[in-house]
Amino acid sequence: MSTNNKKLFLETYGCQMNVADSEVVASIMEHDGFAITKTREEADLILVNTCSIRENAETRVRGRVQGFSELKKKNPKLLVGVIGCMAERLGEKLFEEEKNVNLVVGPDAYMDLPLLVRKAENGENAINIELSLTETYKDICPSRIDETSISGFVSIMRGCNNFCTYCIVPYTRGRERSRNPESILKEVKDLADKGYKEVTLLGQNVNSFSYKNSVNQVSFPELLEMVAVSVPNMRIRFATSHPKDMSDDTLHVIARNKNICNFIHLPVQSGSDSVLKNMRRKYTQEWYKSKIEAIRKIIPDCGLSSDIFCGFYNESDEDFNETIELMKWAKYDLAYMFKYSERPGTYAYKNMKDNIPETVKQKRLEQMIELQNQISLENNQGDLGKVFEVLVEGISKKSDQEVYGRTQQNKVAVFPKKDYKVGDFVNVLIKSCTKATLIGEAV
Incomplete structure (x- = not known):
């Protein structure tokens, strides 16, 4: 047919x-x-x-x-x-x-x-459903489905080699494969030619990007700089970073390229060393903190977010309290928080009994959410009186007389519409805020 x-x-x-x-x-x-x-x-x-x-x-x-x-x-x-x-x-x-x-x-x-x-x-x-050791779709130029979008995504690698005990991704997406940098640059430039203002480089663990051929080898920091230089008028973001592979080289690349957004998503999952070991995360709380300290030192105005979940195998009250204390110390601008959900096929599903009662998981999750809401509000209050460059993304849901967009730090900002349109870069003075939104006016 x-x-x-x-x-x-x-x-x-x-x-x-x-x-x-x-x-x-x-x-x-x-x-x-x-x-x-x-x-x-x-x-x-x-x-x-x-x-x-x-x-x-x-x-x-x-x-x-x-x-x-x-x-x-x-x-x-x-x-x-x-x-x-x-x-x-x-x-x-x-x-x-x-x-x-x-x-x-x-x-x-x-x-x-x-x-x-x-x-x-x-x-x-x-x-x-055959998994591949080589497929990266490097020869496919993606069709941009949302024609009104100004932000695009480019996959730089596929799969994951980490095999965290709770995670299904390595079994559904296979082993790590890094794309040819030339095909990545071509796709990014295609976005620029089509009028996109921002691109996010994607991978299950972008930090471990490593492309090798007979001539050379390209690491993630090198690729990140290549992309930033190739499209100087586009904002560059990336996700997701695994703490064990986050290098100072990457941070220095961000610091010296103004079009790479000062924002890092660094999932911690738990603040307890014993839980991290059971998760097979391959770092300790001390190691994770050293990465946050490096970010704060090299990129002082960097936005920071994380993934955290509670109720994993054998998580004690003391383990959970260590997560709470880490959240207080890290002061994330945003955190994606969950309670543990068993995934059939994972190592944990086969070998680690889901032994935390649902009532305990729910109580812990609510405590995490309440704390993060408080931290997010305090962080936003700290932005009052500051000026941020905002990329306009659309009309505010609450008023058609306002537009919204994101700062380099990935915070949502709302301000009067005037003559601004989607895709404009606007400097905004922050005058008030909620826990989720900065509110200001163009200057």
Whole structure:
């Protein structure tokens, strides 16, 4: 069957890596004759790009896929595919458990999508969840799905070699592979040519980027500087950093390139050495603190965020209190906080009993959130009277007379709209704040 005039609807859940992957998928399918549609009702093919990092992420996807039943009644030829990490983790089970699913495709098999779609059109259950040691999609120029966006994502590597005991990522995304720097620079310059004002370099652990060929070797700090120099008028961000691989070289590159944002996301997960050991994080609280101290010294005005979760295997009250004390010491501007959720297939699921009661997990999570809200407010109050460069991203949700954007430190700032438009860089004097937002006026 010809794919001419066929339409694809893409729905993305989870991390920024999934957003970037969806743009790769869009490009592959457009080359096969599919047009991207923003309405499910028009689609001949719906692909749901999924996340497996926590149970509730998979629950949301299941509910979404089950909700496509009405669409399938109206269009019996409609195909539904589950792609990404959940597809990799569950594989053939998805056909058994979700009657609406016709395709199951893992993160390393997107090049095979056109063939799999044809198999599904012929009534077969189409699946490819093979992990690759080499696939980086370096020859694919992603299709930017959100035409109004000014911020783009570029994957510089795929997979993870860390195998933290609680984490499913190495099993769903495979081993680490770094992309050719030339292909990365080409993609970044393509964003600049299309009018993007900001790019985020993505990897499960960007610090361990290492590309080798017969001529040379490029490390992450070297790549970061290459990108900054190649697009001097674009803001550069990166995520995510693993504390064990965060180097002073990277910090010095940030400090000497004004277009690299002064912001680092450095997940700690726990403040307890015994819990960190059980997590197989490969650093101690002391090591982590030394990285924060280096950031504060080399980049004094650097914004800082983290991932933290409570209730992991054998976490005692004392262990949890060490996490609380670390949060007070680090004074994160923002933290993503969770309670532990077992992921089938991980080392912890097989070997470490989930032995912290849900009531205890919930109480600890609430304590963390309350503390972080207080710290975030205090940090924002410390910005009163300061001027920040803000990249305008859109109209404020609370008032159409205001616009919002982000500072280099990744804080949201709101200020009067006047004649400013999306994509403008504006200097803003901060006059008031909430725990989540800086409020000011252009100067």
